[in-house]
Amino acid sequence: MPNLSDDELLDALGVDKEIAKTRTQSPREERIIGGFEEIQRFVEQYGRAPQHGEVNDVIERLYAVRLDRLREQEECRVLLASLDYQGLLNGAENESLDPVELIDDDDLLAELEGAADPSGITELRHVRSRAEIRAAEEIAKREKCEDFSRFRPLFEQAESELNSGVRQTRPFGKDASVNPGNFFILGGQLVYVAEKGDEFKAPNGQPDARLRVIYSNGTESNLLLRSLQRALYKDEAGRRLTEPDAGPLFSSTWDEDDIESGTIYVLRSLSNHPFVSEHRELIHKIGVTGGKIETRIANAAHDATYLLADVEVVASYKLAGINRMKLEGIFQRIFAPAQLDLTIHDRFGRPVRPKEWFLVPLHVIDEAVRRIQDGSITNVTYDRKTASLVGPAQ
Template sequence: MAREFTQEDDELLSELGVEVEMNTAARRTPRDERIIAGFEDIQRFVEEHGRTPQHGEDRDIFERLYAVRLDRLREQEDCRQLLEPLDLQGILGGQAITTTPLTDAMDDDALLAELGVEAEMAPITELRHVRSNAEKQAADDIANRERCEDFPIFKPLFEQVQKDLDMGVRTTRRFVKDAGFLKAEITAGQFFILGGQTAYVADVGESFKAPNGETDARLRVIYSNATESNLLLRSLQRALYKDEAGRRITDPVAGPLFAGETTEGDNASGTIYVLRSKSDHPLVAENRDVLHKIGVTGGSVERRIANAKLDATFLLADVEIVATYELYNINRTRLENLLHRVFGPARLDIEIKDRFGNPVIPREWFLVPLFVIDEVVEKIKDGTIAGYVYDPKTAGLKQAG
């Protein structure tokens, strides 16, 4: 086992004409290490941009931070002495030297404060404000997009996803670290929202072990603006998590939309209800078996219809509940709009007077048989409702247009 040289060892070696090179790194204090780490960030910036970091509100926040840090390092004589042996680029030259000591208080929080930036950041010992090489590579991967030459193949997919979102067949979910999605595997065929663009994972390459031990893979990601990127799976995950507007777009069949039972993780959204009127209005009485009110509520259906006979939207008459469908993980308003679009051609054309004698045209009553309503709900569940509309002539669904 090697031992450290003592003063006597040094004297003996000196007599033998041997110069001892001391391990100065071992003598560095934690404060020295922090100073050197901060200077190395500046060196990387100079190497990348070919110039020293500059001040100015139009500059990147990291460049501004490095510029303030460099000013401070240049001003401190003890810092210059520590860093000059490492300053192969001549970064420290050209500034006056002062003898003001560099205290631990001069961390990046203080530097950011001088820039007028308020941020809850970790102490400089943790260097959380400094992007790691992996983070920088991830940012480069996301930004490094090129034109997608075969975009016409993917364009219909983006159009369909947008239709699904508009109709409520799909929804978006925020990335929440506690939910574990940051570590969830990304698979081919999934859609995301990143940087304001819809992103489609067209291909996932063979998995491999990254230096940190995690499993990773190379992806081909197509974006809705006709560009693409070839980035790592973990890079995409980190980018999505950090993007405040980043979202995952759910699959049309991701979890039960309508079911009698919920599973863990399902978020209840409400109930689709189908009602039949007990009104004695001639038009209603003539079509009672096929005339249905179709709506969506976030509360109890029973409470919703409690005062039906006083509400013109219920034709000022009591109603009976014909069918209900529990609703999970879907936007109620969009779903109701979808239902009304599909059944629009069969909307009841009727005008009645409310309790105050004002004319009212109810909009949620449709001349459609119950079995067709069931069929529409099933198509919403399996994601195939897009493009369908009810045809009153055949009393069935048909492709719109």
């Protein structure tokens, strides 16, 4: 067979020489096309263009800003016109942007997080954009927790329960759930999930939610549930704190802290403190005693623990074989979101923040006791918005 030139071979095969020639593109053009194709794949997957808004995943928001930039730049519209089978580039023409900054993900992420904020995502400049996108998902600005006094006793209780064996630590992974009232260890710090917003679907179709997370160093952050999960997965020392075990509360085997018979009591304060007076029907103290309730509260008017005022007993529950520490720990965990944040001064003028007082209706406390007795209290917590117990066991 005679040697044929490339053109002659193409002719023999019936291939259009113009089509066969590959068009070369500059690195910048390839970057623009690649960025546009990512947006197209998003649209194919979710059936809509990416949208702005804090409720949306940071990747979707980045795509939305990028698409705006592409629409604004005439050069990009010309380059991408033949590829735009979804009609994404249709939009009002704006003043052209600096071509150098056109598709820079550094700038897009800075625009999302606030370029003027020195503690925001702009600190990640000069990192490769892919890594920066992933980091942006997981970075949430930490702030001082203004009401940390409300959470400090919970951290102290959790640490005490770890030391006593009431709680244990487990590697994060086997159980990746995240719910209000959960404790984790992340980056060497104790982490408490105080609130969980409404669930929504992330761009990848997985459920997500915004969390209020409190850290043991007195800071807090508003981050996504899946971001917290990712951080715990990446941290080799990341741990979940198990919930206090309700099982041994009513046992025939006695431990040192057990009492043969006892009483859970619920008190209502008769204090004339303005806040207490206004919410008297909701403010309750929950305690456990192995003796008589009357003896326990006899000196209430002179004890800061009882708000330096007389109290009335509004409910009591007789139990047998109680582990007092575990039982009190369970009440602390369940009603943590409603713990009373009130500071009074004792008879020596020293500020005191009494524990075990909660803004909870009496009927909810009654339900909690029933759940403790039947063992269905696991992973249940109190929802302030609905004034009810919520959780997997409900």
